[in-house]
Amino acid sequence: MTPGLDAAPGIVAITLVTIATLAIGTWGLRFSRTTSDFFVASRSVHPRLNASAIGGEYLSAASFLGVAGLVLLNGADMLWYPVGWTAGYLVLLVLVAAPLRRSGAYTLPDFAEARLGSRGVRAACSVLVVAIGWLYLLPQFQGAGLTLRSAVGAPTWVGPVIVGVVVLANVTSGGMRSITFVQAFQYWLKLTALLVPAAVLLVVWAGDSSPRPSGAGGWSVPLASGGASGLYVTYSLIIATFLGTMALPHVVVRFYTNPDGRAARRTTLVVLVLLGLFYLLPPIYGALGRIYAPELATSGRSDALVLELPRIMLDGLLGEVLTGMVTAGAFAAFLSTSSGLAIAVAGVLSQDVTGRSRLGGVAAFRLAAVVAVTVPCIVALLVPNLGVARAVGLAFAMAAATFCPLLLLGIWWRRLTPAGAIAGLVVGGLSSAVAIAWTVNVSTPSGWVDALMGQPAAWTVPLALVTMVVGSLVTRSRVPTHADRFLVRLHTPETLELDRG
């Protein structure tokens, strides 16, 4: 597409989203005065606002564009992505939500250090937060490049640069407090931007005497193809998404902004509702795309389905307006997820790297944010595109194989030791890294080994968990002396007057 009249709705939409994001971020500044505001909004965010912010931050390019494209391409088995991304919050709710909040820590490394009293575990966690955060940021930046090319015909480097600059402006000026308002706004923007066009397109489809997709046979089987290895791939995806959500650095940071453990649970429940509402929509685009735009699948442009479907199904002004809406939603998706990840990575970097210098708390955070955004932005411009959903899927698998066992055992098992935790983190992190390297280097996956490497969670998660348990049992003399006191803090309601260490 060449820039011209076609580009108008996209340019207007992206400009409006950028201005709104910066304006709300600036407005949030008035409430953001202390270092604690920067990191966790002083832990005083109401469940409804916080849930909208979590939803806004969580629904990334993979949700807004990737799911519809994958469904168009592969059919019903791709619905496991949105189902897993939602069910992950149920698993998080029942296993970690309230204890995580009650731990009173800012970040995952803080939690690990407080629970195990070990600098070594803290260092391992910090490295993993940065690795997972950057792995997740990369596809956001690359997706932004693709969106701007598809919507306004801009060169691919423009998207990552705009997203990087806006995220930095917001994060460095207001920190967590101002970003909370921005992300809550962006959830509702994304929902509207997908809901209104979907409703209009469904009316068009009904007026067109409701045609059915052709050759729907294998397309409606909720199972990856390939017999037994397909069954493995589907279950491994389920494990990665169900268990990976709790362990994503930007998701975990958000829990510290709740006032108490009870509020953390209620927030998570509202998040389940908001995500369920949103994820009803992408499959509609996938199904309509199968009827009206099958050529997008064959030409390898399935990620652009949501952006291009309104124009394909509707001529004239209405098609242009709807195109502007979905472009605005997609851009909001890049901005909000990137902001959340930048905060999480910058929080860890500022505590463990830049904070060690003579800089003050806020100055150290700003410097760390610049590093957190610039590095993946430059890498995104240099390396080829992995595919939005595939890269995000690998980040989930790595999170599930590292922080998930640490959180589960740290919260529910008194006998976890620092040595056991480090052994499990190293085994889970390395096996995930090997699987990622294998997958990136194999262009056309086939057979069992590629299935095991492409969707590794089903073997890496148990491996890391068993390593952590065995490592702790072997070093049982080194169970932290404050473990019992810490479990009191994690599990008792705040209303009780207890010594929480």
Add this chain to the structure above:
Amino acid sequence: MGRTSDIDAGTRLGGVYMRSLLREQLRLAIGVLIVLGLTIGLLPLAFYLAPGLSDVHLLGMPLGWLLLGVVVYPVLVALGWVYVRRAERNERDFAEILSESDR
């Protein structure tokens, strides 16, 4: 002497209270996860063992689409709602037991 001080002092009685709270909450969590596993978690296996399921249509939609695209979300919210209610009740019970003897 209240029972909160048993927990603070780490007496055997305090340990019993804490272990029972942890056991109740973990049992509740695992119960919810088992329900999740036996409903949504069994879907891939069901469609693998009975391929005919994917030809079934309900409400004008293929069964796989209806289940994964729509039905799962209210199920997840309902499970979450039940969990939050029961987890808060467990904590209230725990707080009551501790405060009874404080008076």
